[in-house]
Amino acid sequence: MPVERSEPRLAEELHKYYELYETIGSGGFAKVKLGRHILTGEKVAVKIMNKKDLGDDLPRVKVEMEAMKNLSHQHICRLYQVIESPTQIFMILEYCPGGELFDYIIAKDRLSEEETRVFFRQIVSAMAYVHSQGYAHRDLKPENLLIDGDHNLKLIDFGLCAKPKGGLGYELMTCCGSPAYAAPELIQGKAYIGSEADVWSMGVLLFALLCGYLPFDDDNCMVLYRKITKGKYDNPNWLSPGSVLLLNQMMQVDPKRRVTVRQLLDHPWVTKDYNSPVEWYSQQPLGHIDEDCVTEMAVNMKRSRESTTALIREWHYDHLTATYMLLLSKKQRGKPVRLHREPLASEDAISPLHGRSQTKKTLHFTDDDDAVILGRVDLCSDYMDDCPWVSVTRHTPQGAGEKTQRTIDDKRLASPLVENRCVQTTTPEKGHAPAQHRQERKRRDRDPTCENKENVALQETDVEIFALPPPRTPASGKKHPRPGRNVLTTPNPSLSNGTRGTALTPKVGGSGSKELVKKKAAESKESTNLEILAFSPERRSRSLDMAASDSGKKKKAGRVFGSLERGLDKVITMLTPGKRRALRDGPRKIKAQYNVTLTGQTNPDQVLNQILSVLPSKHVDFSQKGYTVKCRTWDDFGKVTMAFELEVCLLHRPEVVGVRRQRLKGDAWVYKHLVEDILSTSSI
Ligand code: ADP
Numbered sequence: 001m002p003v004e005r006s007e008p009r010l011a012e013e014l015h016k017y018y019e020l021y022e023t024i025g026s027g028g029f030a031k032v033k034l035g036r037h038i039l040t041g042e043k044v045a046v047k048i049m050n051k052k053d054l055g056d057d058l059p060r061v062k063v064e065m066e067a068m069k070n071l072s073h074q075h076i077c078r079l080y081q082v083i084e085s086p087t088q089i090f091m092i093l094e095y096c097p098g099g100e101l102f103d104y105i106i107a108k109d110r111l112s113e114e115e116t117r118v119f120f121r122q123i124v125s126a127m128a129y130v131h132s133q134g135y136a137h138r139d140l141k142p143e144n145l146l147i148d149g150d151h152n153l154k155l156i157d158f159g160l161c162a163k164p165k166g167g168l169g170y171e172l173m174t175c176c177g178s179p180a181y182a183a184p185e186l187i188q189g190k191a192y193i194g195s196e197a198d199v200w201s202m203g204v205l206l207f208a209l210l211c212g213y214l215p216f217d218d219d220n221c222m223v224l225y226r227k228i229t230k231g232k233y234d235n236p237n238w239l240s241p242g243s244v245l246l247l248n249q250m251m252q253v254d255p256k257r258r259v260t261v262r263q264l265l266d267h268p269w270v271t272k273d274y275n276s277p278v279e280w281y282s283q284q285p286l287g288h289i290d291e292d293c294v295t296e297m298a299v300n301m302k303r304s305r306e307s308t309t310a311l312i313r314e315w316h317y318d319h320l321t322a323t324y325m326l327l328l329s330k331k332q333r334g335k336p337v338r339l340h341r342e343p344l345a346s347e348d349a350i351s352p353l354h355g356r357s358q359t360k361k362t363l364h365f366t367d368d369d370d371a372v373i374l375g376r377v378d379l380c381s382d383y384m385d386d387c388p389w390v391s392v393t394r395h396t397p398q399g400a401g402e403k404t405q406r407t408i409d410d411k412r413l414a415s416p417l418v419e420n421r422c423v424q425t426t427t428p429e430k431g432h433a434p435a436q437h438r439q440e441r442k443r444r445d446r447d448p449t450c451e452n453k454e455n456v457a458l459q460e461t462d463v464e465i466f467a468l469p470p471p472r473t474p475a476s477g478k479k480h481p482r483p484g485r486n487v488l489t490t491p492n493p494s495l496s497n498g499t500r501g502t503a504l505t506p507k508v509g510g511s512g513s514k515e516l517v518k519k520k521a522a523e524s525k526e527s528t529n530l531e532i533l534a535f536s537p538e539r540r541s542r543s544l545d546m547a548a549s550d551s552g553k554k555k556k557a558g559r560v561f562g563s564l565e566r567g568l569d570k571v572i573t574m575l576t577p578g579k580r581r582a583l584r585d586g587p588r589k590i591k592a593q594y595n596v597t598l599t600g601q602t603n604p605d606q607v608l609n610q611i612l613s614v615l616p617s618k619h620v621d622f623s624q625k626g627y628t629v630k631c632r633t634w635d636d637f638g639k640v641t642m643a644f645e646l647e648v649c650l651l652h653r654p655e656v657v658g659v660r661r662q663r664l665k666g667d668a669w670v671y672k673h674l675v676e677d678i679l680s681t682s683s684i
Helices: 012-017 051-070 101-107 113-132 194-211 221-230 241-250 261-265 291-301 305-312 319-332 369-373 408-414 434-446 450-460 521-527 542-550 554-574 577-584 604-618 668-681
Strands: 018-026 031-037 043-050 079-084 088-094 145-147 153-155 392-395 401-404 588-590 596-598 621-625 628-634 640-651 657-665
Touching (some): 012 018, 012 319, 018 043, 079 319, 101 145, 101 194, 101 668, 113 194, 113 261, 194 241, 604 628, 604 668, 640 668
Antiparallel strands (some): 145 153, 596 657
16 A cells, blocks of 8 residues: 655654754855754754745755755765755755864865875765766865765765756856866856866865865956966975876866866876775665665554565655665664654554654754744844844944844845846945845846857957956955964874975965855756856955955054944843853863864963954954854845854863864855954964
């Protein structure tokens, strides 16, 4: 008897099967929370997206979901389940507790050639598989590689991937991805082969692993594009001849002269010390069904093994698929293949695999108190309110600090604006009405020829042509003081001291900050291989630009500083008993980890005060709870460009105060620079 599969896919389904915990990340479109699958007890990542906020980017999410359903590989983050309500989409994903490869690189300054090779082999393995399935990823960067519990890499973010109907050899046109990782042919708006463009990005990624900064970088997009199209970069002196050669083979401006992923599989640099080519085939092919898992599920569902197998084979990416995959994951890690059997009401027509009454177990949203107030409208766009925060310092565009209680207006301001653009030749005026932007974009989106027209216009005026947008804000890096030392770095014994230092701080502002929009992939995938140009909003943090210009205007900065001190007094007197207790209890005691900066100081309050006093001068809004400071920056349109946490904590050995950092949203290289700046200015 077939099992009824028409149960309504409502958001409540999420609460039936999963417990939700804290926010562990957020991207341009989603908030990601830690969750637990109740039946298996396994941890999962729950990617939460609000359809209204997604707007025109909804197709991008559909592309990502379809791709992830088709891809099953040891180095690709697994999709377990999709839950869709009329207003929201929840993607239940394999949980990667090790964070982003990006954070790992910056914490170590750069990786040794040996460690780089371990990771790079996994990247080659994932990409060879992705290409073998007819996909190009098109957004390869260290932020999109997560580290799992076994220190293995998992590729995420398939929202920009393309699967040309005629195969990967067919040319694509959509210019997408992050500029710093984009291949020259893509930047120039030429037709390109997806797999060739991916190899270029892998070259940039390899360089970032080995060097700790980007090969092509500039605050000014046009300068950056020129650098990329010339393909000239400097090889630091610590690179081995083999590394220099491989990088050169990958970052060939002419895609036809670029090494292929196939060639990388047994490239001498890649196989060094391994003496074997990279294994790229899937160790977990979708077709295979594990008998032990089937048996356990059949018992739980009170069904025959045959019918259970048949149900699993339908791969609906519902709770049944999730349960099977999570059970299999348990088995692969040597854990018992057991489902948690909780008593179910016998009259419950739905088996445990198909849902449980909400009343049987209380599930908690730990950090969405505000979402309740706002009817959960902001579930995706806001991460800040884990609990009632003391207050939020909100800066006006002019930079004047203004202490406010959080209001609904604040949240409205924080809601994402639609800013995708075709080639834009002028920098919008400050205060340019967002609505106007939206209308302009809609006009361009409706007009599939706008790309060509604009390119023609550019040609006529004899301006260099790049398919990517110019910067929206003036280049400011040169004015920005660099932090004196790399404060994000934890000692990396594998690197020799002699070579560290000069080249290790990435260039200011990091052009990785100019992230492109990721859209239109779906339409193009559906219809034709000729895709429409589309860009993402730049992710440069406005606060960074302002901090930069402030470096030459110390007096002005001093005024902001004064207002902060007054504000802090207020904050302390406003503390509720709970908050006072949080401070009285002292900071958390943790072990040294790669995302913790050691301070050499022993007084946590002093460190906390130092950080709090510096944030306004960097134009960072913050809210404080105990020893954790949640920070964010905004752009001129009121959109949150960066969100991160700094937590003052105590370390056992050495017994000093540390600062744990976690990026929640925003461009990784800009985040690195900003946090370095905050910590070094705080004299930490
Ligand atoms: P978006 O599609 O909106 O860009 P991402 O998929 O990139 O969102 O996720 C945003 C962030 O959430 C990631 O950069 C990462 O830090 C975190 N994250 C995403 N997926 C996972 C996961 N499976 N496990 C742990 N953290 C994750």
